[in-house]
Amino acid sequence: MKHLRLPEFQYTVREVVSGTTFIGYADDRSKSYAVLMAKLVSFHLARCGVPLRQVEWQTDNGPEFKDNLRDRGLPSTVRAFGSGHHYIPPKAHTWQSDVETVHSLEEAEFFDREKFRSPTDFWEKVSAYWLHFNLTRKNRNKGWRSPLQIIQEKDPKISPAIASWVPLDLARVHDLYVPHRSRQGGHDLPIYPFFTYNYI
Numbered sequence: 239m240k241h242l243r244l245p246e247f248q249y250t251v252r253e254v255v256s257g258t259t260f261i262g263y264a265d266d267r268s269k270s271y272a273v274l275m276a277k278l279v280s281f282h283l284a285r286c287g288v289p290l291r292q293v294e295w296q297t298d299n300g301p302e303f304k305d306n307l308r309d310r311g312l313p314s315t316v317r318a319f320g321s322g323h324h325y326i327p328p329k330a331h332t333w334q335s336d337v338e339t340v341h342s343l344e345e346a347e348f349f350d351r352e353k354f355r356s357p358t359d360f361w362e363k364v365s366a367y368w369l370h371f372n373l374t375r376k377n378r379n380k381g382w383r384s385p386l387q388i389i390q391e392k393d394p395k396i397s398p399a400i401a402s403w404v405p406l407d408l409a410r411v412h413d414l415y416v417p418h419r420s421r422q423g424g425h426d427l428p429i430y431p432f433f434t435y436n437y438i
Contacts (some may be wrong), residue, residue: 245358249275249408254336256388257380258372262406263364265334271313271408272302274415280319286400293321297329344371364402372401 239246245263248272260279276295284290295316297303303325305311311335313323326333348367354360360398376382384393386401 239360242354242360244357244407245407247271248339248341250337251275251279252337252340253385255392256385257340257377258389258401258403259340259368260386260403261364261368262408262410262411264408266359267300267302268418269302269304269309269311270412273310273315274408274412275406276312276315278411280316280321282403283400284319284328286397287395288400294318295321295323296333297323297325298327298334310391361405361407368405369402372403387419 245265247264247267249262249264251261260275260282261407262271262275262278280290280293283293293316295312297312303312305314316323331338344367348364352363354363362365372383372385374386376384380388384401389396389400390398
């Protein structure tokens with residue numbers, strides 16, 4: 239992966255009841271990528287019929303998830319969509335065990351088994367893996383059901399397209415909104431219009 243200059247960081251958003259997982263990859267860990275990922279996942283959820291006011295985001299206390307006086311971060315971003323946000327307590331690593339389980343599965347089922355000939359080959363294979371993970375992979379701990387099956391049982395009004403998330407190349411998507419790169423390092427936060435959704 240280093241030889242092909244593939245992205246080093248994975249941004250993982252997981253819905254804990256069904257196990258549906260939304261993935262983005264990037265070349266570094268930054269607030270702008272975290273905000274971009276949160277916005278795009280929120281748009282996707284809203285398009286699929288998920289009431290965003292019923293969504294609660296949980297993150298660790300990393301700097302990429304912080305708000306500050308100058309820059310809007312992930313918490314204020316998801317709140318602008320009507321969703322909630324809270325941080326896990328410091329050093330409470332078990333609170334993120336659901337995401338860590340996904341990373342362990344991905345390592346064993348995908349990265350330990352696959353070789354990549356080119357960046358295109360990587361993106362095709364990783365997209366196929368995550369589509370399988372959300373659409374058809376049965377989870378023993380969830381009654382041998384796939385994430386999509388659980389969603390459809392829980393709320394048939396939600397579009398099945400929710401499980402058809404394709405992993406994002408966050409650097410490429412980011413550059414669609416902010417076409418320049420700062421020579422001083424870091425990323426500029428992309429600016430989007432904010433939308434609120436009323437489902438109730």
